[in-house]
Amino acid sequence: xxxxxxxxxxxxxxxxxxxxxxxxxxxxxxxxxxxxxxxxxxxxxxxxxxxxxxxxxxxxxxxxxxxxxxxxxxxxxxxxxxxxxxxxxxxxxxxxxxxxxxxxxxxxxxxxxxxxxxxxxxxxxxxxxxxxxxxxxxxxxxxxxxxxxxxxxxxxxxxxxxxxxxxxxxxxxxxxxxxxxxxxxxxxxxxxxxxxxxxxxxxxxxxxxxxxxxxxxxxxxxxxxxxxxxxxxxxxxxxxxxxxxxxxxxxxxxxxxxxxxxxxxxxxxxxxxxxxxxxxxxxxxxxxxxxxxxxxxxxxxxxxxxxxxxxxxxxxxxxxxxxxxxxxxxxxxxxxxxxxxxxxxxxxxxxxxxxxxxxxxxxxxxxxxxxxxxxxxxxxxxxxxxxxxxxxxxxxxxxxxxxxxxxxxxxxxxxxxxxxxxxxxxxxxxxxxxxxxxxxxxxxxxxxxxxxxxxxxxxxxxxxxxxxxxxxxxxxxxxxxxxxxxxxxxxxxxxxxxxxxxxxxxxxxxxxxxxxxxxxxxxxxxxxxxxxxxxxxxxxxxxxxxxxxxxxxxxxxxxxxxxxxxxxxxxxxxxxxxxx
Amino acid sequence: xxxxxxxxxxxxxxxxxxxxxxxxxxxxxxxxxxxxxxxxxxxxxxxxxxxxxxxxxxxxxxxxxxxxxxxxxxxxxxxxxxxxxxxxxxxxxxxxxxxxxxxxxxxxxxxxxxxxxxxxxxxxxxxxxxxxxxxxxxxxxxxxxxxxxxxxxxxxxxxxxxxxxxxxxxxxxxxxxxxxxxxxxxxxxxxxxxxxxxxxxxxxxxxxxxxxxxxxxxxxxxxxxxxxxxxxxxxxxxxxxxxxxxxxxxxxxxxxxxxxxxxxxxxxxxxxxxxxxxxxxxxxxxxxxxxxxxxxxxxxxxxxxxxxxxxxxxxxxxxxxxxxxxxxxxxxxxxxxxx
Numbered sequence: 001x002x003x004x005x006x007x008x009x010x011x012x013x014x015x016x017x018x019x020x021x022x023x024x025x026x027x028x029x030x031x032x033x034x035x036x037x038x039x040x041x042x043x044x045x046x047x048x049x050x051x052x053x054x055x056x057x058x059x060x061x062x063x064x065x066x067x068x069x070x071x072x073x074x075x076x077x078x079x080x081x082x083x084x085x086x087x088x089x090x091x092x093x094x095x096x097x098x099x100x101x102x103x104x105x106x107x108x109x110x111x112x113x114x115x116x117x118x119x120x121x122x123x124x125x126x127x128x129x130x131x132x133x134x135x136x137x138x139x140x141x142x143x144x145x146x147x148x149x150x151x152x153x154x155x156x157x158x159x160x161x162x163x164x165x166x167x168x169x170x171x172x173x174x175x176x177x178x179x180x181x182x183x184x185x186x187x188x189x190x191x192x193x194x195x196x197x198x199x200x201x202x203x204x205x206x207x208x209x210x211x212x213x214x215x216x217x218x219x220x221x222x223x224x225x226x227x228x229x230x231x232x233x234x235x236x237x238x239x240x241x242x243x244x245x246x247x248x249x250x251x252x253x254x255x256x257x258x259x260x261x262x263x264x265x266x267x268x269x270x271x272x273x274x275x276x277x278x279x280x281x282x283x284x285x286x287x288x289x290x291x292x293x294x295x296x297x298x299x300x301x302x303x304x305x306x307x308x309x310x311x312x313x314x315x316x317x318x319x320x321x322x323x324x325x326x327x328x329x330x331x332x333x334x335x336x337x338x339x340x341x342x343x344x345x346x347x348x349x350x351x352x353x354x355x356x357x358x359x360x361x362x363x364x365x366x367x368x369x370x371x372x373x374x375x376x377x378x379x380x381x382x383x384x385x386x387x388x389x390x391x392x393x394x395x396x397x398x399x400x401x402x403x404x405x406x407x408x409x410x411x412x413x414x415x416x417x418x419x420x421x422x423x424x425x426x427x428x429x430x431x432x433x434x435x436x437x438x439x440x441x442x443x444x445x446x447x448x449x450x451x452x453x454x455x456x457x458x459x460x461x462x463x464x465x466x467x468x469x470x471x472x473x474x475x476x477x478x479x480x481x482x483x484x485x486x487x488x489x490x491x492x493x494x495x496x497x498x499x500x501x502x503x504x505x506x507x508x509x510x511x512x513x514x515x516x517x518x519x520x521x522x523x524x525x526x527x528x529x530x531x532x533x534x535x536x537x538x539x540x541x542x543x544x545x546x547x548x549x550x551x552x553x554x555x556x557x558x559x560x561x562x563x564x565x566x567x568x569x570x571x572x573x574x575x576x577x578x579x580x
Numbered sequence: 581x582x583x584x585x586x587x588x589x590x591x592x593x594x595x596x597x598x599x600x601x602x603x604x605x606x607x608x609x610x611x612x613x614x615x616x617x618x619x620x621x622x623x624x625x626x627x628x629x630x631x632x633x634x635x636x637x638x639x640x641x642x643x644x645x646x647x648x649x650x651x652x653x654x655x656x657x658x659x660x661x662x663x664x665x666x667x668x669x670x671x672x673x674x675x676x677x678x679x680x681x682x683x684x685x686x687x688x689x690x691x692x693x694x695x696x697x698x699x700x701x702x703x704x705x706x707x708x709x710x711x712x713x714x715x716x717x718x719x720x721x722x723x724x725x726x727x728x729x730x731x732x733x734x735x736x737x738x739x740x741x742x743x744x745x746x747x748x749x750x751x752x753x754x755x756x757x758x759x760x761x762x763x764x765x766x767x768x769x770x771x772x773x774x775x776x777x778x779x780x781x782x783x784x785x786x787x788x789x790x791x792x793x794x795x796x797x798x799x800x801x802x803x804x805x806x807x808x809x810x811x812x813x814x815x816x817x818x819x820x821x822x823x824x825x826x827x828x829x830x831x832x833x834x835x836x837x838x839x840x841x842x843x844x845x846x847x848x849x850x851x852x853x854x855x856x857x858x859x860x861x862x863x864x865x866x867x868x869x870x871x872x873x874x875x876x877x878x879x880x881x882x883x884x885x886x887x888x889x890x891x892x893x894x895x896x897x898x899x900x901x902x903x904x905x906x907x908x909x910x911x912x913x914x915x916x917x918x919x
Contacts, residue, residue, distance in 0.1 A: 120676050177728040219703065
């Protein structure tokens, strides 16, 4: 249910003559804008239909902006000057003070009261100023005191004052109780007492609109949560888009914090909000790079997206988003890293989730064989040293079998398989490490894994070529690992001679192998700092650091055996910061 | 400590002055001094936690003479600021100074409480409109959020007042100072019905109702709506005893109009309850769970027996009430879907 009220084209519909364009040079408050808001204030004061309420809500941010400008102009004036400059200022402010939507919104009430304070004369010189003073006091009392509540006014006032309390105590408790009553009504479905489904929906919709200006008032949080989990009987969503968008915006700007289930409900019922949250998180994750994976993990966890993903519908939307990002960037390493880190966070959340209605993992990856998924999910620390090698071969064989099966050759299926592999990219890193340190004879399987990782789209059998060149680089690196005196220049020269320019994937694979060589072999350790300082620029620095951060994260979890490597990687990352 | 105590003794007169015409003579310097005192009292309160000796002494001193509590110390800047804002006697210069101080606070290390208060008031206005229940269910919804807010504030103030055994009288004094009327009784009833917490404060409230001025209790039982009284009786048997005796008295004042075939009030006495209301009050009591249900039924039968135990309408209010209840129960059994 998405109805949008068309905004008034403030800046175009009114013809403004040059002479009257500026009422106040500094603040840029044109007469037409002033009149526009005065007209709006009049309009809102007279009609209280849901449509006019929607119109108020739609204009609130702009109005607040305008009021700030007015305040900016007023603070340098006394009452007489202000009235001369803005003859209708009293009418405008007075009408706005009457409107609870405006008073309830964000900081509008504060700015309005600042304006009133500017207009107050400490030493009134004439009847106009005296009248203005009296009017300001009346307006402020209406905003702050217990009057204005109908015939119970003085009773409540007496009661609260006799208790030794102030209106601030009363309204705090009142809002708390009103919110509590509404939450109870919603949860009991008390609204169902109304005759038709239609009138229930319109009541809930109306309530949502009332909440829009109040969203960042913490007292209202329980009501927002109750509304987000409210489902009417009908098939159509009863909550209006304006409400959902406003709540989402407040969450993303960290102006409010709602319970996890409420946030999930919001994203489940409003896909654009989920997409916006994803995009925002994704953008920060990309701009964070090259940063540590721990920082990325924190960013993901603070977004709640990884936990929301435990709901398969949300997971699928996120996957769709990642797929598009990978396709549009041609598999940029930053995106691949994001997918990997996100997957890790998701799996952790999935394991921690003890809900009764837990979906099987298969539900999240419906397009992939379960055996492959199971193989990827194995944790390297659960396998013995030799077992790890076997497991890599097993993964390579499974992937190869899937990719090379005739019926699987369609582009979509190929992509799905590769996409799953990207989620668990640590296995590619492990394969590169094994190619250089393992003495076992099975380098083809590892090379195939890496070649597939960097070049899934095997047009004209180019993967065979990539593998051949990769093998040659790898053999050369193995020789270098046994050379007694090695310099970074030797390494660079040797690798350069092995890579052809026709195969972009080979270059990526070669960097991966070089970095693994530097980190996991003794000879590599000796020249690592030098190579990074002088030759990392030959490749894309971002790619190199992205690889290093991934490896840093992986080895830091492998225990004391890798302590030296961990230190080295961190040093290299430091050096990289000054390269480029 | 004695200096502090004598300074704190100025609190009541400061608060009283802020609400009076005395402020007419205040210039900005006087006003600022008053506001500074307000902040001083607030700070004093924040230090009481770690100084229990001072706390007790202050409590004693404040409660002596004019009734004030430590809460007044804590809330002093708010109480003072709001009272002065509403005070028309304040000069323009002082008022301007006050406004600036309240809206642009600085120096005291905290933001102004004014915007949040305004926002909350607006929020309650917006949301209360939505709460208005449709007319057909309003009878059950006599417990409004306004009443609940007042009831919770009353309970918390009673708790603050009545910390120790010796504080009991001061809480009862507070209750006697509250403006009497329907609103007070409703607030008291809602406070007694609060689901949890504040047991001590609720006990005080019940004590005030049952053992204080007897006029309170009869007006309380008379003015409160039938469902409210029934819920209270279910929760507080000691209150039920009194309520039923009032019901019995009200019933005995009804007389049967033979021509119109119905129970009527004489219209001569103040404390009369019409038949329809009697009936509603009894129905509500009988709708409460056991043991109240059986107890009310027994007591009604006893009253009926006193009147001669006739089964014919028009002779005893109690016979007629019981017959009515049976008919209603039968109807409910036969056509449950229509009700």
